[in-house]
Amino acid sequence: MADLTRRKFLSRGSITAAGAIAAVSAGPTALAAAANAVAGSGDDMEVGDLSALDGPMFVNVRDAVTGEVEVLVDETSVVFNDRALVSKLQRATQ
Amino acid sequence: MSSHREAPAISKDPVADNTDTYAYVARGSTVTLIANYLPVQAPAGGPNFYEFGDDVAYEIHIDNNGDGEPDVTYQFRFTTTITNPDTFLYNTGPIDRLDSPNWNRRQTYSVFKIRRDGRPHTAVVGRDLPCPPCNIGPRSTPNYEALASAAVKTLRDGEKVFAGQRADAFFVDLGSVFDLGTLRPFQSLHVIRMANSQGVDSLKSSNVHTLAIQVPISELTRDGSVPSDPMSDLAVVGVWASAQRQKAVMLDDEDRHTAGPWVQVSRLGNPLFNEVLVPMAQKDKWNASCPSQDKRFAQYVAQPELAKLLPMLYPGVFPNLAGLTADRLDLLAILLTGIPAGRIPGFQNFTGPTQADMLRLNVAIPPSGSPNRLGIIGGDLAGFPNGRRLIDDAVTIELRAVAGATYPLVQPNYTPDGAVSAIEDGTFNNPGRVFLPDFPYIGTPYSGYNVPAA
Numbered sequence: 197m198a199d200l201t202r203r204k205f206l207s208r209g210s211i212t213a214a215g216a217i218a219a220v221s222a223g224p225t226a227l228a229a230a231a232n233a234v235a236g237s238g239d240d241m242e243v244g245d246l247s248a249l250d251g252p253m254f255v256n257v258r259d260a261v262t263g264e265v266e267v268l269v270d271e272t273s274v275v276f277n278d279r280a281l282v283s284k285l286q287r288a289t290q
Numbered sequence: 291m292s293s294h295r296e297a298p299a300i301s302k303d304p305v306a307d308n309t310d311t312y313a314y315v316a317r318g319s320t321v322t323l324i325a326n327y328l329p330v331q332a333p334a335g336g337p338n339f340y341e342f343g344d345d346v347a348y349e350i351h352i353d354n355n356g357d358g359e360p361d362v363t364y365q366f367r368f369t370t371t372i373t374n375p376d377t378f379l380y381n382t383g384p385i386d387r388l389d390s391p392n393w394n395r396r397q398t399y400s401v402f403k404i405r406r407d408g409r410p411h412t413a414v415v416g417r418d419l420p421c422p423p424c425n426i427g428p429r430s431t432p433n434y435e436a437l438a439s440a441a442v443k444t445l446r447d448g449e450k451v452f453a454g455q456r457a458d459a460f461f462v463d464l465g466s467v468f469d470l471g472t473l474r475p476f477q478s479l480h481v482i483r484m485a486n487s488q489g490v491d492s493l494k495s496s497n498v499h500t501l502a503i504q505v506p507i508s509e510l511t512r513d514g515s516v517p518s519d520p521m522s523d524l525a526v527v528g529v530w531a532s533a534q535r536q537k538a539v540m541l542d543d544e545d546r547h548t549a550g551p552w553v554q555v556s557r558l559g560n561p562l563f564n565e566v567l568v569p570m571a572q573k574d575k576w577n578a579s580c581p582s583q584d585k586r587f588a589q590y591v592a593q594p595e596l597a598k599l600l601p602m603l604y605p606g607v608f609p610n611l612a613g614l615t616a617d618r619l620d621l622l623a624i625l626l627t628g629i630p631a632g633r634i635p636g637f638q639n640f641t642g643p644t645q646a647d648m649l650r651l652n653v654a655i656p657p658s659g660s661p662n663r664l665g666i667i668g669g670d671l672a673g674f675p676n677g678r679r680l681i682d683d684a685v686t687i688e689l690r691a692v693a694g695a696t697y698p699l700v701q702p703n704y705t706p707d708g709a710v711s712a713i714e715d716g717t718f719n720n721p722g723r724v725f726l727p728d729f730p731y732i733g734t735p736y737s738g739y740n741v742p743a744a
Binding site: 251252253254256268269270271272273 | 536537538540547548549550551552
């Protein structure tokens, strides 16, 4: 059982956004690949085929200082570090 | 209650709240597994009558190697459809069959069978199976028993299955026991004395939503056998049920979006384990964890708070219990490892050293011809805590066990207090609690038309 329960997740008060941050299709492999792409390329990354994303995607900033982000899509999640992404999300909320 | 509102978080999420789990050997070398959810339903609760959650994954688990992890899981996933978007009504005329056009809001479900024991694994074994409607009343559901019978289906591998509303089989004097631990037989002996009175079944005439599945024993044992020797370790399986929700939920206008891995929010093996033994601050954690991790809760079984409270609440009534300060090895065995061989003639349901809260069912013990509601402490080896049957008086059995009735299993020189055998929940004799002679066994739900009675 994951340490992060649904209740903790919802009460964390983190930045949570429903929207595409990368072109992915549902599934852990594609999600991990997308996460690596996001982590490595920042604003300069090439935008892929966003229409491939089917269904909601949630982004949970678990630790803004380290840039730890969890992305949830379909029945999977992936965690990676991307401070640039967190900064971008933060700017979008201001 | 067994687990109807037993923890802070799940009490706010009744659709996912597992209330009771049952496991018993039925006819024809099968085991009946029942998991109830959605507690304390008032039968008249319309027009939005009760239903399973489309966004909940309901599961019944079987452990057949004693590690507290599931080896076989039946997962139930539901889909709700509205056939007439222009009415506020649940039904626009009598529902006389499961495909009645008068029935506006209905549910179907799929069953997934997930094996982790090396035999052929995950598969959809049932799809688009119908739930019956709720029992509305004589004009809306005039032949409810026929509707429910039509919703009994057979899965791909031969299991019978049913999912829908049922009368709650559990009974308990909840209003009394949580009013500072009042046991009705001893009210006059409580530190706050009151006149004795009869037990009141707090769940009388309330409904639940039931998942029931009747499984060939060979589908549950780790070697695919049908054991006939009760002393064989192959004969014992562990059973519990759970509910999961996805990790992320977002409400967006009328839409509800979910994503992410499934996270367990409710579980239930032995009745009353989380409710009575686990401290309030730990209950949500217990609900989110797997039985294999229950070692961290063993201290609350070894030194149950209730066993300390009884002598204080009833001065002079439980002197032997008051002097019993050793760890309760009897309760640790009954609830967390099973009862080893040599304690009860002809019986064991030991699953090994892993401490895990599961119903432990010895499938080689045949059904009793004359069941005793007190199960094993009543001399009936086919009853709780050998699995759990619908008729078992779980509250009385566990109150007596905590009060010392089962301690002689591990310390034969211990004499339980005389009052222990007088402890009664006092709600067993409810003539309205009627079980069916055939699967799914659990009784027809109460309709709102006559309940509560005028």
